[in-house]
Amino acid sequence: MSLxxxxxxxxxxxxxxxxxxxxxxxxxxxxxxxxxxxxxEVRPVGPVGDDFGDAEYEALHRHxxxxxxxxxxxxxxxxxxxxxxxxxxNTAHTLDTQLNVFGEFEPKLSDASRDCDLLFLxxxxxxxxxxxxxxxxxxxxxALDSMNFWxxxxxxxxxxxxxxxxxxxMNDAELxxxxxEPNLVKASAAVRAMGPRVVIAKxxxxxxxxxxxxxxxxxxxxxLETVRDPTGAGDSFAGGLMGYLDSHGGASDDATLRxxxxxxxxxxxxxxxxxxxxxxxxxxxxxxxERYEQFKRxxxxxxxxxx
Amino acid sequence: MSLxxxxxxxxxxxxxxxxxxxxxxxxxxxxxxxxxxxxxEVRPVGPVGDDFGDAEYEALHRHxxxxxxxxxxxxxxxxxxxxxxxxxxNTAHTLDTQLNVFGEFEPKLSDASRDCDLLFLxxxxxxxxxxxxxxxxxxxxxALDSMNFWxxxxxxxxxxxxxxxxxxxMNDAELxxxxxEPNLVKASAAVRAMGPRVVIAKxxxxxxxxxxxxxxxxxxxxxLETVRDPTGAGDSFAGGLMGYLDSHGGASDDATLRxxxxxxxxxxxxxxxxxxxxxxxxxxxxxxxERYEQFKRxxxxxxxxxx
Numbered sequence: 001m002s003l004x005x006x007x008x009x010x011x012x013x014x015x016x017x018x019x020x021x022x023x024x025x026x027x028x029x030x031x032x033x034x035x036x037x038x039x040x041e042v043r044p045v046g047p048v049g050d051d052f053g054d055a056e057y058e059a060l061h062r063h064x065x066x067x068x069x070x071x072x073x074x075x076x077x078x079x080x081x082x083x084x085x086x087x088x089x090n091t092a093h094t095l096d097t098q099l100n101v102f103g104e105f106e107p108k109l110s111d112a113s114r115d116c117d118l119l120f121l122x123x124x125x126x127x128x129x130x131x132x133x134x135x136x137x138x139x140x141x142x143a144l145d146s147m148n149f150w151x152x153x154x155x156x157x158x159x160x161x162x163x164x165x166x167x168x169x170m171n172d173a174e175l176x177x178x179x180x181e182p183n184l185v186k187a188s189a190a191v192r193a194m195g196p197r198v199v200i201a202k203x204x205x206x207x208x209x210x211x212x213x214x215x216x217x218x219x220x221x222x223x224l225e226t227v228r229d230p231t232g233a234g235d236s237f238a239g240g241l242m243g244y245l246d247s248h249g250g251a252s253d254d255a256t257l258r259x260x261x262x263x264x265x266x267x268x269x270x271x272x273x274x275x276x277x278x279x280x281x282x283x284x285x286x287x288x289x290e291r292y293e294q295f296k297r298x299x300x301x302x303x304x305x306x307x
Numbered sequence: 308m309s310l311x312x313x314x315x316x317x318x319x320x321x322x323x324x325x326x327x328x329x330x331x332x333x334x335x336x337x338x339x340x341x342x343x344x345x346x347x348e349v350r351p352v353g354p355v356g357d358d359f360g361d362a363e364y365e366a367l368h369r370h371x372x373x374x375x376x377x378x379x380x381x382x383x384x385x386x387x388x389x390x391x392x393x394x395x396x397n398t399a400h401t402l403d404t405q406l407n408v409f410g411e412f413e414p415k416l417s418d419a420s421r422d423c424d425l426l427f428l429x430x431x432x433x434x435x436x437x438x439x440x441x442x443x444x445x446x447x448x449x450a451l452d453s454m455n456f457w458x459x460x461x462x463x464x465x466x467x468x469x470x471x472x473x474x475x476x477m478n479d480a481e482l483x484x485x486x487x488e489p490n491l492v493k494a495s496a497a498v499r500a501m502g503p504r505v506v507i508a509k510x511x512x513x514x515x516x517x518x519x520x521x522x523x524x525x526x527x528x529x530x531l532e533t534v535r536d537p538t539g540a541g542d543s544f545a546g547g548l549m550g551y552l553d554s555h556g557g558a559s560d561d562a563t564l565r566x567x568x569x570x571x572x573x574x575x576x577x578x579x580x581x582x583x584x585x586x587x588x589x590x591x592x593x594x595x596x597e598r599y600e601q602f603k604r605x606x607x608x609x610x611x612x613x614x
Contacts, residue, residue: 186532
């Protein structure tokens with residue numbers, strides 16, 4: 001099994017009440033890949049510039065991420081985002097965005113990337129997402145993320161792309177915005193009516209909810225005393241989730257999806273404890289499995305024995 | 308076992324996108340009592356005016372609510388609130404508040420009310436809450452709710468009252484506001500440091516979280532396609548929770564609290580399906596138990612068998 005993700009590869013300048021970084025490795029494809037790397041072989045697809053150097057490749061290789069489809073554009077600069085979070089960490093204010101090589105990105109997938117079993121279309125322009133979806137005809141599960149910017153500026157294209165995937169992972173506010181339906185149960189049903197079998201609503205500090213033909217599942221977020229930087233939370237959630245599914249043969253029954261969401265939330269909970277993707281440097285699969293078990297205990301209405 | 312609640316008894320004029328009522332029976336003590344009535348004997352304490360008539364008493368008596376401590380003020384008018392909810396039902400805009408008899412309220416508890424096993428101090432002025440707490444020296448569990456208005460206008464009194472109860476049930480935003488701590492885990496720890504053993508954070512459409520010495524529990528809200536009126540959601544949650552605890556001998560270990568929160572959330576989920584407390588007219592204990600079981604299934608990471 002293998003997993004391909006198309007998305008941004010970036011340097012981020014981040015300010016939060018708990019510190020700052022001037023040039024942190026980031027971008028949706030990076031956060032996703034590092035989180036998924038704990039479960040499976042993952043290939044990020046995206047462009048970088050000359051400034052993307054050995055240290056950055058090494059950070060990915062240490063986690064077994066296959067970087068063959070990272071396209072290095074001669075003379076270009078890597079996508080750059082600068083943002084600042086307020087005291088409650090809920091809102092990111094963008095200070096600067098430099099698309100750089102990402103502005104001219106035309107995804108060209110290698111045979112190995114196209115032959116993936118699972119495909120994740122991270123939050124990029126929906127025409128590009130659909131292009132990549134078309135290149136990967138044989139995947140078992142294609143999933144996508146999107147955001148308010150594309151809902152406003154490329155709504156019809158986004159809806160068309162949603163019609164070609166199996167699973168949608170979006171923030172609950174954006175599911176409501178896309179469907180113009182304030183009730184989340186109805187909004188998710190409306191997105192499922194566009195084509196996907198599975199809708200997963202990300203709810204930030206409140207967790208995530210799953211909507212399928214068979215029913216509903218809701219998972220709170222893991223309670224954290226220390227949250228330093230929420231950047232990458234959604235992408236690490238998606239990476240953990242898709243990585244888990246890929247490592248389980250691409251199953252997508254409700255029981256497997258529930259466990260996958262819990263692994264996704266576990267990854268996200270670690271991710272926000274440090275800036276950017278720095279937490280991955282000190283994170284082991286054992287840590288992840290331990291917190292996963294803890295997750296089961298803190299959500300069980302009838303308490304789960306701790307032994 | 309028996310349960311006393313002190314709080315408002317009101318007529319509400321409510322507008323939501325799904326309809327309106329000009330004069331719905333309401334108030335925190337009413338919503339709480341009707342929800343708790345499915346589990347135990349409950350005595351609301353609060354003032355009403357001449358306009359509170361047979362129909363209102365009958366609505367309470369049908370549920371076995373003991374109305375001996377509802378103080379009828381001759382020549383007075385019952386507390387009146389008028390509010391309007393926006394399309395997403397998240398924010399209530401108060402259009403009018405007439406305190407009427409509630410403005411001069413001095414809680415005088417009967418012996419039977421004072422001898423309760425569990426006591427709930429609904430959201431009223433914290434001096435009054437503390438007065439009632441003092442009258443009920445022998446209770447097993449005293450719990451309180453409060454709101455931003457008292458945090459701003461009577462902060463020291465509220466903190467003193469919190470120091471005299473065992474359990475605090477408040478909205479998560481208000482726990483943050485009270486403690487000036489944006490992180491909910493830390494905010495709840497800060498409230499527990501004021502005295503209470505148990506803090507329960509209400510999170511509206513996202514559910515609720517429990518903080519005790521022994522740990523953490525998080526419960527999502529029950530997914531609803533039909534939400535007509537959120538008025539009384541928090542009070543019916545508290546009523547179901549405290550009613551369940553009272554019917555279980557006033558136990559407050561974590562396992563019992565988890566089940567009590569789930570019953571509270573179940574009651575709240577029914578409550579918002581109709582205006583005011585109208586849902587109680589058609590609600591049976593069997594309905595409640597059935598949704599409680601459903602709650603276990605939709606929150607179980609490892610699926611619970613449906614048989």
